[in-house]
Amino acid sequence: MSRIKRAKAKKANPFSARNQDYYRYLTEKGYVQASGARKEFKVKPIGIIHSSLKESAGSPLQPRMAEGVKATITIYKKFTRGLKDLKGFERVWLIYWFHRAGAPKLWxxxxxxxxxxxxxxxxAPTRPNPIGISCVRLLSIKGSKLYVSDVDCLDDTPLLDIKPYVPKFDSFPVKRWGWLEKSFDKKAKADERFEAKAKTKKEV
Structure with a gap:
């Protein structure tokens, strides 16, 4: 095979040889869908977040600004065994789908x-893959339900994953935090600019 053909073959398959068996397993299980040379990954919700935040307008922007806002998370039955040992953590990361976000925008x-x-x-939620993360306080776990606070997620948000918050892993002192250094406003609230039904200024 010529150098050019080898380069094209390598470019067409982004997965290394040692990962081929794992990729084949994911495909057979339905977790991965192949589309030509591009790979599309399927995600399945493990539960749903029920919160008091019904609309974007007026909602807190981040968990830091959502102190005391509570929610109940229902984990689907097939995933409840994965909750073992989670109650030992004070905070957890919620990874979820922005189910009410509008079309993706790069600006x-x-x-x-x-x-x-x-x-x-x-x-912003209008991302190529509308995935959000929030670090919330875990109050208790009862069966398939998690009771949490400091929540900035809207009601009926599909939950994709849960991970424990570990200060030794997740907390880093930094000297730079971009444009937010000058723009940060702890009193700021969300509005409907990123909603699928919202009429907003056309952006690139």
């Missing part, structure tokens, strides 16, 4: 600012 005008920013430099 957005984020909360706390009036300038267009690259979406990856923001936490």
């Amino acid at each position: 957005v005008v984020p909360y706390m600012d009036n300038k267009s920013r690259g979406v990856f430099a923001t936490r």
Whole structure:
């Protein structure tokens, strides 16, 4: 095989040889869907978040600004065994799907600012993959239900995963935090600019 053909073959398959068996397993189980040379991954919710936040407008922007806002998370039966030992952690990361986000945009005008920013430099929900993360306080676990507080998720948010918050892993002192250094406003609230039904200024 010529050098050019080898390069094309390598480019067409982004998975290394040692990962081929694992990728084949994921495909057979339905977790991965192949589309030509591109790979599309399927995600399945493990539960649903029920919170008192019904609308984007007026909602807290981050868990730091959502102190005392409570929610109940229902974990689907097939995943409840995975909750073992989680109650020993004070905080957990929720990874979820922005189910009410509008079409993906690479430039957005984020909360706390009036300038267009690259979406990856923001936490706007209108992302190529609308996945959100929130570090919430775990109050208790009863059966398949988790009771949490400091929640910034809207009601009926699909939950994709849970991970324990570990200070030794997750807390880093930093000297730079981008455009937010000058724009941060702890009193800021969300609005409907990123809702699927919202009428917003056309952005790139």
